[in-house]
Amino acid sequence: MLMFTTTDLVAIWTKVPTDKGEHEVIIASAxxxxxxxxxxxxxxxxxxNYCKENHLRWIIGCDANAHHTIWGSTNINARGECLLEFLLRYNVSIVNRGNEPTFRNAIRExxxxxxxxxxxxxSEVSNWHVSGEASMSDHSLISERSSARRKLDNDKLQSQRIDEAYTAQLSQLLLQPDSLPATKAVSGRTYPVPCTLPLNDQLVTSARH
Incomplete structure (x- = not known):
C-alpha cells in the first residue's frame, strides 16, 4: 500500500487463514x-479512515510515544489524551493488556x-504480552497470538499426523510385503498387491484405509 507508506508508517494488504476462513486484513506499523x-x-x-470507509479489517502496531493509564502507562500526558480521543471517536479497539513497560532505558521505563x-x-487476537526476548532496542518485543496462527498450527499438526501415517505405511510395504492382501481395489478396479500396482499408488491406497 504505497499510498500509506512514509518514513513513519508502512502498511500491507494481505490475506490470512482463520478459523472462519480466509480474511483480508491490513497490517501496519506506525x-x-x-x-x-x-x-x-x-x-x-x-x-x-480508509479502512473504515472500505470496511476493511486492520491491526496496527504503534510506537505511540503517548502516556495513558488506559493502555497501562503510569500517567497521562497531553499526547495520550489526544490519542485516546481519536481511538474513541473512530471506535478503535486497544489490544494491550496489563501494564508491563514496553520501553526501558537507564533512567526510566x-x-x-x-x-x-x-x-x-x-476477538481473533489473544495472549498479547511484552516479550522477555532481547530486542536490541530500548523498546521491547510485543507478542500476540491470532486465530491465523492457531489455524496454521492446526494445519501443521494435521499434516504431521498424515506424514506419520504415510511413513508407517511405507515401512509396512517395504519391510512386511507379505502381510498385505493379495489384491486391492482402486477406483473400482482390482489390482494385485504389491507387484502390479505402482508403489506410490500402494501407499496412497493403503493410507486411505
Missing amino acids: YLPGDEETAPTRELVALV EVLDLTICSPNVL
Missing part, C-alpha cells in the same frame, strides 16, 4: 513522533507502545 504536540499523525488517521485494531479483529 511511529508517532514524540516531539509533536498531538497524536496521532495525519497519515495514521488517513489509513484508519514506561508503556509507550500500543497495538490497535478494528473491532472485528479484536
Whole structure:
C-alpha cells in the first residue's frame, strides 16, 4: 500500500487463514513522533479512515510515544489524551493488556507502545504480552497470538499426523510385503498387491484405509 507508506508508517494488504476462513486484513506499523504536540499523525488517521470507509479489517502496531493509564502507562500526558480521543471517536479497539513497560532505558521505563485494531479483529487476537526476548532496542518485543496462527498450527499438526501415517505405511510395504492382501481395489478396479500396482499408488491406497 504505497499510498500509506512514509518514513513513519508502512502498511500491507494481505490475506490470512482463520478459523472462519480466509480474511483480508491490513497490517501496519506506525511511529508517532514524540516531539509533536498531538497524536496521532495525519497519515495514521488517513489509513484508519480508509479502512473504515472500505470496511476493511486492520491491526496496527504503534510506537505511540503517548502516556495513558488506559493502555497501562503510569500517567497521562497531553499526547495520550489526544490519542485516546481519536481511538474513541473512530471506535478503535486497544489490544494491550496489563501494564508491563514496553520501553526501558537507564533512567526510566514506561508503556509507550500500543497495538490497535478494528473491532472485528479484536476477538481473533489473544495472549498479547511484552516479550522477555532481547530486542536490541530500548523498546521491547510485543507478542500476540491470532486465530491465523492457531489455524496454521492446526494445519501443521494435521499434516504431521498424515506424514506419520504415510511413513508407517511405507515401512509396512517395504519391510512386511507379505502381510498385505493379495489384491486391492482402486477406483473400482482390482489390482494385485504389491507387484502390479505402482508403489506410490500402494501407499496412497493403503493410507486411505
